[in-house]
Amino acid sequence: MSDNSVDILDIKNIEVMYDNVILALHDVSLKVPKGKVVALLGANGAGKSTTLKAVSTMLASERGKVTKGSIDYDGNLIEKQNPSQMVGLGMVQVLEGRRCFGHLTVEENIISGAYSRKLSKGDIDQELEKIYGYFLRLKERRKSQAAFTSGGEQQMIAVARAMMAKPKMLLLDEPTMGLAPQLVAEIFNIVKELNQKEGVSILLAEQNTNIALKNSDYGYIIETGKVMLEGTAESLLNNDKVKELYLGISKKGRKNFRDVLKEESLNKKIN
């Protein structure tokens, strides 16, 4: 409780239920230090999105609820806020699957991100130019309807749109899903740049463990709603179990941490 000032986000032992019956997170604790990139890794259904939505308070619209634990963001206890209040506090989530406004132009999409800010037309143009500085591709396509842009461009629109809200913290949910490797690298370069130049803290949910860790400072691995392993990005990249289970450098038929734990407890009993 004492040195909270360095962590912009501090999640303590949260449990999340959907519809009052489905337990999606058992026990997740994680911290995001100010100005850092933290990766949240895990397979489909592990609870990455749920964790992000618990933080951005988007859970309520899916009838989910944080039933235990606490979330502390930038000195605020997150409880009854709604997403637009969270945006006001400087926390913006980029939802999984890009979710652009298909009928709006690229530029309208990006401008819509500034909705919560009281900006004049001139200010908006200025911000827009700054954002285009990071997303050069989008500037060329500013007048196209978002629905007709490529997957990579749509992901850029979603991030650019979120940046227009001038966030202190970005929650990125699988920004590289379904993108070609070249685009994945391009997206991560932009994310890194935003982190370094704009000082945005980032919590990044990814399945693409390798590239996510290479672009992060710290990482957490979750499985079935529990944090299984955490550490600096470097230590995770060099961890044998992570290599085996998430980086595809496999030895035996083990598929996840639960198998590893089972094996270890078996070994303990034998010894």
Add this chain to the structure above:
Amino acid sequence: MANELLFFMEVLVGGLLAGTMYSLVALGFVLIFKASATFNFSQGAMVFFSVLAFCGFMQDFNIPFVFAFILAALLMVVVGLCTERLVLRPLMNASEDTVLMATIGLGYVLEGLAQAAWGVEVRRLDLGIGDFPVPWIADNLKLFISALDITAGLVAAIMIIGLFLLFKYTKIGLGLRAVADDAGAASSIGIPLKHIMLLVWSAAGVVALVAGMMWGARAGVQFALVDLALKALPVLIIGGFSSIPGAIIGGLIIGAVEKILEVYIGPFFGGAIEGWAPYVLAIFFLLYRPEGLFGEKIIRRV
């Protein structure tokens, strides 16, 4: 021959203009459908409620026309406010079908409130525009077209242009279009859904008022206005539930087709096919183009 063509033109233009009255009603549905993906069953009741209040202000309190209109419009904003606060917000995370059912209930409440406040008798509404042919057009173009129809056409055109400008060039318009595309994504970037809902329901209320004034002037301000909602259904099916131009074109098509069918084919059925011809047309659309002419996605069945 020339006379027959002239007669056809007269039927067509009369039908198109009458169609704009349908468009006005349909417009209210489209606004709400865009923002909440719900068919608003209370739209007919809103038409009745708003125009009855307008008549009440004018006739019972002797408030001049313009002020009565402003008061009635403000009243519809209050209705929008209450609807957002008391009905929509508690149902924020409920399914669209739940909201749909809630609008049916809201309709009954509005009908009851209107009659409790202003009585049940049919009121005559005189806008100072007659429902008879304009002499100038009759003399010069040899077409007999009702002044009320022309007014309705103009009013519809003004409302469309106004709404178009509102949606295209204002911040809240951008917010509305964003919500219409993806409400979840819109709220993730801080667009407050409740403001958008308030805007949409208020706008739909004012549109209902205007539609009610046009229809009230033609047929009297009475409970039957509630059933206008039914007339808007084929318009929406043809135009598409989520498209404002669709509501306009759909209304024009229905207006023109029903008049032409009535005049030329009606006699073979013993007349009065106006009442059901639009629904037959709507069924064809449902079979072959269920998203309507301008619909953005497959419509929800209601």
